[in-house]
Amino acid sequence: SQTIHQWPATLVQPVGSPLSLECTVEGTSNPNLYWYRQAAGRGLQLLFYSVGIGQISSEVPQNLSASRPQDRQFILSSKKLLLSDSGFYLCACERNTEAFFGQGTRLTVV
Amino acid sequence: KNEVEQSPQNLTAQEGEFITINCSYSVGISALHWLQQHPGGGIVSLFMLSSGKKKHGRLIATINIQEKHSSLHITASHPRDSAVYICAVMYQGAQKLVFGQGTRLTINP
Numbered sequence: 198s199q200t201i202h203q204w205p206a207t208l209v210q211p212v213g214s215p216l217s218l219e220c221t222v223e224g225t226s227n228p229n230l231y232w233y234r235q236a237a238g239r240g241l242q243l244l245f246y247s248v249g250i251g252q253i254s255s256e257v258p259q260n261l262s263a264s265r266p267q268d269r270q271f272i273l274s275s276k277k278l279l280l281s282d283s284g285f286y287l288c289a290c291e292r293n294t295e296a297f298f299g300q301g302t303r304l305t306v307v
Numbered sequence: 308k309n310e311v312e313q314s315p316q317n318l319t320a321q322e323g324e325f326i327t328i329n330c331s332y333s334v335g336i337s338a339l340h341w342l343q344q345h346p347g348g349g350i351v352s353l354f355m356l357s358s359g360k361k362k363h364g365r366l367i368a369t370i371n372i373q374e375k376h377s378s379l380h381i382t383a384s385h386p387r388d389s390a391v392y393i394c395a396v397m398y399q400g401a402q403k404l405v406f407g408q409g410t411r412l413t414i415n416p
């Protein structure tokens with residue numbers, strides 16, 4: 198069965214520091230992968246999605262970037278965090294209309 | 308305008324009540340998901356639908372393709388059902404899941 202590993206679960210980072218959140222998928226190949234962000238009290242907003250290695254689509258302009266160096270690895274990064282980057286980040290995987298979700302990372306930028 | 312609309316945004320009910328949460332979308336879909344998000348943030352997939360109806364325990368999900376509408380029902384609701392319920396769709400020909408804003412459900416004992 199498919200599983201998603203997303204880490205870390207919580208993270209506190211100072212403004213201006215870099216960020217790297219990693220998501221890996223098991224049990225499937227060539228999935229579509231997604232990064233979502235949920236600001237406090239808001240719904241999930243799509244940040245990036247990827248349909249294959251090295252293929253990244255960005256949904257909203259922002260301070261973040263994403264990379265997919267391997268088929269089942271999706272990384273969310275920032276060179277310099279802003280206070281507004283705080284939120285809950287969720288990795289998701291979709292394959293043949295079935296969707297699976299990571300446990301999320303709660304990021305607090307201080 | 309969000310392409311996936313959920314209603315209500317917030318719902319408070321007493322233990323034992325029958326709960327209905329609605330989801331509407333705008334164009335043809337290949338699949339619709341109902342998800343549950345607890346206060347810690349983790350998301351659990353409840354159902355995936357492309358037609359008809361599915362049941363799991365006290366949860367029932369239905370979808371009407373013609374009306375572009377889905378409902379999630381909870382029978383004999385319990386305080387542990389308190390969570391945010393999210394509808395997400397995969398549009399036909401698209402490659403991304405689109406989420407609704409979620410419905411915050413609170414069941415009081």
